[in-house]
Every structure is written in structure tokens, then in C-alpha cells.
Amino acid sequence: MNTQIRDPFTYLKNIVADTVHSCIRELDVNAAKICSKDLVRTFIEIPPREEFGDLALPIPRIYKICKLSDGRLIDCIIRRLSSLDLIKSCEKVSAYINMRVNEIAYGKLVSSLLRLLRDDYGFVRVSKPLRIVVEFVSANPIHPLHIGSGRNAALGNFIANILEAVGHIVERRYYIDDLGLQVAHLAYGYKLLGKPKPPKNMKVDHFLGIIYAATSILVEIKDLKEKAERAKAEGNYEEYSKIMAEISRLIADLQSLRDKGDYVSKLIDKLIDEVMKRDNPKAEINELMRKYELGDEDTSNLVKEVTSLVMEGIKETLKLIEVKMDVWDWESDLIRKGLVKKVLDQASRSPYFTIHKGAPALDFKELLKSNEIKDKLRIPRGLEIPPLILARSDGTTLYTTRDIAYTIKKFREFNADKVINVIAIEQTLAQAQLRLALYALGFKREAENLIHYAYEMVNLPGISMSSRRGRYVTIDDLIHNLKLRVLNLMKKRGSNVSEEVALKIARSAFKYMMLSTSPNKTITFDVEKALDINRNSAPYIQYTYARARSILNKYGKPIDWDNIDYSSLSIGLRRKLLMLIGKFPSVITYVANELHPEDLITYLNEVADTFNSWYDSESVLGEKNPKVRNAKLMLTYGVMIILKNSMKILGLDVLPRI
Missing domain, CATH: 3.40.50.620 (HUPs)
Incomplete structure (x- = not known):
């Protein structure tokens, strides 16, 4: 095997493109210049249904772009593709040339790469690394x-x-x-309250978030009250009613903050007194912001103190979900x-x-x-x-x-x-x-x-979020609730897991949900879907990985790579798994270029679905024929590597059992 090959599916497409290009060049040298090998490669499609084959070439597109209409071209392409070791069959169907891969040759290629690359399978390194x-x-x-x-x-x-x-x-x-007004609001409220400490049962960033929201709300209420008085004095009762309605909504938000415990409630009462007795808190906040930017020592110490405390809490949260920073x-x-x-x-x-x-x-x-x-x-x-x-x-x-x-x-x-x-x-x-x-x-x-x-x-269903008003769901709270649900679900399934494992499942479920939808679409976070162990979730991928790993552990010996019956890979779901395993490096390359995590997750779910359906329908370790068993073990190993490497990229925890 060529040691430069790390991507079997792209290698296959390249051979097809080279073959098609050689036919074009043979018929028309000028057309071959227009239709380069790279361009021909972009013509190759994956048919929408398996019965149409593994690869397809749209004939009209070749004719149009290459400016050819010679029927001999199609005959040449079919003849030469059919002679390739990696192609089992090739035929013209309607406007397409459909190709079916030779499972024996392709199986040998995929198997040799899994054997050679092991944990590194799937990663095709760029020729010119960038600093990003x-x-x-x-x-x-x-x-x-x-x-x-x-x-x-x-x-x-x-x-x-x-x-x-x-x-x-x-x-x-x-x-x-x-810098900016938001931080100035927090520093202002923190100072008015005498730099209070959080209660023992509350993280410091959660506590300071309450002070920030309460300060923002109170400054806005004071400003609106003055506007309401002016509107009333001018006889503009419609405007007055609108302002008073907004004040009522702000008071309701403030009350929600007061409900977070007696200590917090007393602090907010104190903050109400402090803000309302000031002539112009808005101006004071603007001045605080200005002085901080100018480098006033007392103001700088105040702002750095309070923001550093918030950052302590933020760093704890990032550690909780295993997200690291370098700078x-x-x-x-x-x-x-x-x-x-x-x-x-x-x-x-x-x-x-x-x-x-x-x-x-x-x-x-x-x-x-x-x-x-x-x-x-x-x-x-x-x-x-x-x-x-x-x-x-x-x-x-x-x-x-x-x-x-x-x-x-x-x-x-x-x-x-x-x-x-x-x-x-x-x-x-x-x-x-x-x-x-x-x-x-x-x-x-x-x-x-x-x-x-x-x-x-x-x-989140039923929640209208606004950080300025203290209405939000924190990552800390969501992960905690997901962890409790995991513990409960596992208990119902008769499988007790440790709190550490439950946390790993919870944070993985959270990240999966955030990555499974295209970034340009809004997400509605569904807790039930996030923890559905039967489909389309982090627990499902983790479970499938643990299942594949368990099969290999139970086998307890190295795979006999030299004694595999590759012809057995032509059957049903075995064949589909082989094709999916072969595509993994090309999926990683595409996702790395486009930065579309949802496409990797879609592929992962198809791998997991196919593997679980296959394993439920036929035994791996119970297979009597040793060479067929080795073929099945090779597929299982490929699935395990794909799931493990993909989870690492997505930031999901790789669990040996679940």
C-alpha cells in the first residue's frame, strides 16, 4: 500500500477522476485542458439511494463543461472504470454513470489503513499548516x-x-x-453595597450577576420614574401609562432577584435605598466608566477586583465543561x-x-x-x-x-x-x-x-432571557440539572454510575446539542432529546462507542489482520459499515475546511445507527468462521476508532462504559 494514502474514499474518487480525465484527453486534448482532473473530481456524486451505487458521474455536466458530445467518451469511461480493481461494476443509467465499489479491494484498503494508522485514522494533515x-x-x-x-x-x-x-x-x-457601561454598572452596585461577599451556597459569578442585574434595573427604574413624572406633568397620559407598565415589569424582575434568598434580598433592599437617594446614578456610572478608561487608580482597583471575581467563576465553569484557553x-x-x-x-x-x-x-x-x-x-x-x-x-x-x-x-x-x-x-x-x-x-x-x-x-422553552434583567439559565445550573437527570435515568435502567461519570455524560450532552444544529440556526434546548440514549445524542454516541469497545475487549486478542475474508463484507449492513468507515477521513477533511460540526454529527449518527442495527442482527464474537469473524472485528474496530476520534474533536467525553 502507498504509505501516502490516508483517505480511502478520496483515493477512490481520485482514481475515478484520473480515469475519466484520461478518456477526455484521449478524445480531445483541448477539452482535457478545460476539464482538469481536479474539476472532474468535483463532478463525482454520491447517489441518493444505495441501489444506484456508491459513486455517480452526471453525463450532461461533463458534456456541458468539457464542451464534448462524443458518445465514445461514455464508452471509454465505462470500459476503463470497469477495469479498475476498486470498481466492481459500472453502468450508464439515464443521465448518470453509476459505479459500485469492489468490497474486496476496498476492504483491503480500509483494513490496511486501520491497521497502520490505528488511533490516527481519519486525520489527513494539511501540507501547509497555518497559525490560527x-x-x-x-x-x-x-x-x-x-x-x-x-x-x-x-x-x-x-x-x-x-x-x-x-x-x-x-x-x-x-x-x-x-471596559464599557455594563462593567461600570456592576462596579457601581458592588461599591454601593460595600463590596459584599457571596453567600456560602452561591458561586461568586452568580452572586455578582445578581448585583449587576439589580443595579441595571434600579438605574433604569429611576430614569423611567423621572420620565413618567414629566409625561404626567405634560398631560401625556398614554406615554405615562406605557412607562408605568415598563416600571412594573422591571419591579417584577427585581422581585425575582430578591427571591434568591434572605441575604440577597437584604442586599437588594440596601441597593434600592442607595440608588434611589442619588441625584443622577446614570451620570455617576458614566463617570466611573470614563475614569477607569483614563486609568484612575481607585477606580481601576475597584473594577479589576470585581471583574476578576467574576472571571474566577467563569474559569470554574469552563473547567466544568472542559474548555481550555491559552491566553x-x-x-x-x-x-x-x-x-x-x-x-x-x-x-x-x-x-x-x-x-x-x-x-x-x-x-x-x-x-x-x-x-x-x-x-x-x-x-x-x-x-x-x-x-x-x-x-x-x-x-x-x-x-x-x-x-x-x-x-x-x-x-x-x-x-x-x-x-x-x-x-x-x-x-x-x-x-x-x-x-x-x-x-x-x-x-x-x-x-x-x-x-x-x-x-x-x-x-429554553418558556424562558425569555435578558442578562441585564437577570433572566438567564447558567451553564452551571443546566449541567447540574442534566447530571441529576443522568443519575436518575441510569438508576431506572439498573445501571448505577458515579457522579463523575454522570457529569461527563451531562456536559457531553450539552455540547452535542450545541453542535448538532447549524450555527446559523436558532437552537431550542430540549433536555429530553439531549439525554436520549437511543438516538441522536451524546449518550447514544458514548453508548455505541462503549459497545464496540466492549466487543473487542471480550475478544481479548489482537485482530488477525492477515486472515480476513473480505468477500464477506459484500453482505448488507457489513457493506454499508465498510463504506462509512472508508469515508471518515474525507468527512473530517470536509468538516475541517467548512467548520460545520453538524455534518460530523450527522455522519456519526449514521455510523452509530448502522453499527447498532448490524450488531443487533448478527453476532460478532459468535461467528463460527474465523476469517469472517476477523472481518467483523475489523468493522467493529473501525467504528470504535471513528467514534473515539470524533468525540475528541467535538469535545465529548470518551467513556469506556456507560
Whole structure:
């Protein structure tokens, strides 16, 4: 076997493409130049139904693109494909040339790769590894991580894992956004309450999230009350009624926070007194934000103290779900080290610099006239892009301005070829402005290689979430509830598992749910589906892996790779499993290129379904014929390797038994 072959299915497609191209070249040299081998490879399809074969070639497409209509071409293709060792049969059906793989030759190829590569099967290393920064999670240090951040964490973890698996050099970074109004609200409330400690039964980030929400609600209530009084004085009773209704909703949210225990309730009562007796808490919060950005020592100590406490809790949560970071970047450091000032200075000298609404800004109108630039920067068609305001009237900067400095830092510190930002889809405009700003300031390579990996929201039935109002479901709480359900479900099945194993199943179920739906679709998190051990879930994949592993352990000996009856692989589900195992490396390569975790999960479920159906219908260890038994063991081994390697990429725990 050629030691360079690591992907049997792609190898098969390459041989087919080479054969088809040789026929085209024989008939028309010019057509062969138009239809390269690589182009021919893209013509090859997988038929929608198994009875149509394993591969198919659409004849009209070849004729159209290669500008050929010679019937001899089809005869040549069928004749030469039929003579290949890896092709069992080849025939023209309607507008297609359908091919069926030779199970004996293909089985030998797949078997030899499993034997040679073992745990490394599936991974085809890139010829030119890139240095890639993946920035993900990066939740504001004002409250615990909620399930929306959980989707971000699962996606970023998957991206980093699969890029590393195919040979890229990856750095994981978390951007701690400690500047801005949200952090100022938390620091303000924390200070008014005298820097309280959390109760013993509450994580510090959960506790500070309550203070943040309560402060935000109270400042808003005070502001709305003043507006209500003005509306009433002006006789605008319709406006007055609307404002009072909103105040009632805010009071209800505040009461929900007060219900989290006597200690918390007393603190909120104290916070009510403190906020309501102040003349202008909004102005005080804005001043706190301004002083922190300017580096005032007392303010800096206050903000760093409270945000560091939140980050302690966030780091605990990431450890709980087994998501690691290599670098933790504080946004305020960009200001302290002069990186943001440097960006502002460069912007002021840029031909795109303007004053917009009384503030310094970058205007992208000229850049956006070029479709070539828009395509290079992946600017969504139809997206209206206003000028990017760089600083407020009080001199404080906006987060996109700081993002410009941070992006340059990420590229330079890691000498990165590419930076991937895993950020919610709501930030599409800001991310587009960021790329345009980098391009406008001369950082063209960085702008072209900055990727916004967008994702949609996560919903839980019956819950309307708002972190500003303290309405959210934390990752900690969801994992805890999933763990309790796992313990209960296993007990009902007569299988007692440890708390540690239950946690591993729970966090795997959580990540699987976050990865099984396309990032551009909203997820409604269904706890029952997440823990369904019979289909389409992490427990189902974990169970199937444990089942395959158990079969091999019970066999207790190495597989006799030299004595396999490959002809036995032509039967039913054995054949389907062989074809699925052969496709694994090409699936990994595709998913690594496209970063679509849901496609890997769809493939995994098909492997698990096919294996379980096959194992339920015929025995592996009870097989009397030793060579057929070896063939079955080879399939079982292939399934085990595929499930294990895929779970590692997806961030799921690999459990020896479940």
C-alpha cells in the first residue's frame, strides 16, 4: 500500500477522476485542458439511494463543461472504470454513470489503513499548516456564563480541536471586556453595597450577576420614574401609562432577584435605598466608566477586583465543561499599553477619517464602491454600513475601536495567518466594520484573514432571557440539572454510575446539542432529546462507542489482520459499515475546511445507527468462521476508532462504559 494514502474514499474518487480525465484527453486534448482532473473530481456524486451505487458521474455536466458530445467518451469511461480493481461494476443509467465499489479491494484498503494508522485514522494533515487564533466565549465579566455563551464555548472548542487535528497550529484566546457601561454598572452596585461577599451556597459569578442585574434595573427604574413624572406633568397620559407598565415589569424582575434568598434580598433592599437617594446614578456610572478608561487608580482597583471575581467563576465553569484557553486578554490593557491610542492616531491620518455626528469616525463609502474589496472582506450583500464612530464626546473609546487594536495584537503576538472570532450573529455589522476599518488603516492582510464565525441564539422553552434583567439559565445550573437527570435515568435502567461519570455524560450532552444544529440556526434546548440514549445524542454516541469497545475487549486478542475474508463484507449492513468507515477521513477533511460540526454529527449518527442495527442482527464474537469473524472485528474496530476520534474533536467525553 502507498504509505501516502490516508483517505480511502478520496483515493477512490481520485482514481475515478484520473480515469475519466484520461478518456477526455484521449478524445480531445483541448477539452482535457478545460476539464482538469481536479474539476472532474468535483463532478463525482454520491447517489441518493444505495441501489444506484456508491459513486455517480452526471453525463450532461461533463458534456456541458468539457464542451464534448462524443458518445465514445461514455464508452471509454465505462470500459476503463470497469477495469479498475476498486470498481466492481459500472453502468450508464439515464443521465448518470453509476459505479459500485469492489468490497474486496476496498476492504483491503480500509483494513490496511486501520491497521497502520490505528488511533490516527481519519486525520489527513494539511501540507501547509497555518497559525490560527481562535477567540471564543469572551463573555463580559459581569455575570456567569449562560447557555448562549455555552454555544459559543462548544463551537470555539470544536473549531480549535478540528483545526489542530488536521495539523494547524492553534491558539485559544479569551477577550475579557472589562471596559464599557455594563462593567461600570456592576462596579457601581458592588461599591454601593460595600463590596459584599457571596453567600456560602452561591458561586461568586452568580452572586455578582445578581448585583449587576439589580443595579441595571434600579438605574433604569429611576430614569423611567423621572420620565413618567414629566409625561404626567405634560398631560401625556398614554406615554405615562406605557412607562408605568415598563416600571412594573422591571419591579417584577427585581422581585425575582430578591427571591434568591434572605441575604440577597437584604442586599437588594440596601441597593434600592442607595440608588434611589442619588441625584443622577446614570451620570455617576458614566463617570466611573470614563475614569477607569483614563486609568484612575481607585477606580481601576475597584473594577479589576470585581471583574476578576467574576472571571474566577467563569474559569470554574469552563473547567466544568472542559474548555481550555491559552491566553486571557484584558481589554483595558489595550488602553494602558497605548495600542488604542495608536489606532486613533492612525485613523486621524487616514483618508477615510471624518467627523460623524460630532465624533471622530471612519467613513467606508469609497471602499464599499469596490465589489472586489467587499468580496475580499466577505461583506454581506445588502448590509448597510454606517461610518464607524471611534470615540465618544467625553473621550472614551467604543468597543469596535478597541477591537481594531485587539485584532492587530492577535495577529502580531501569535504571528497568525488567520484569526477566527466566534461571535453571535447580532455582531455582523460590528464585525464587518472591523474588517473595513483594518483595511482602511492599511492592515489589508489582517482584514482579509479575519473570520467572523457567527452563530444564532439558544432558547429554553418558556424562558425569555435578558442578562441585564437577570433572566438567564447558567451553564452551571443546566449541567447540574442534566447530571441529576443522568443519575436518575441510569438508576431506572439498573445501571448505577458515579457522579463523575454522570457529569461527563451531562456536559457531553450539552455540547452535542450545541453542535448538532447549524450555527446559523436558532437552537431550542430540549433536555429530553439531549439525554436520549437511543438516538441522536451524546449518550447514544458514548453508548455505541462503549459497545464496540466492549466487543473487542471480550475478544481479548489482537485482530488477525492477515486472515480476513473480505468477500464477506459484500453482505448488507457489513457493506454499508465498510463504506462509512472508508469515508471518515474525507468527512473530517470536509468538516475541517467548512467548520460545520453538524455534518460530523450527522455522519456519526449514521455510523452509530448502522453499527447498532448490524450488531443487533448478527453476532460478532459468535461467528463460527474465523476469517469472517476477523472481518467483523475489523468493522467493529473501525467504528470504535471513528467514534473515539470524533468525540475528541467535538469535545465529548470518551467513556469506556456507560
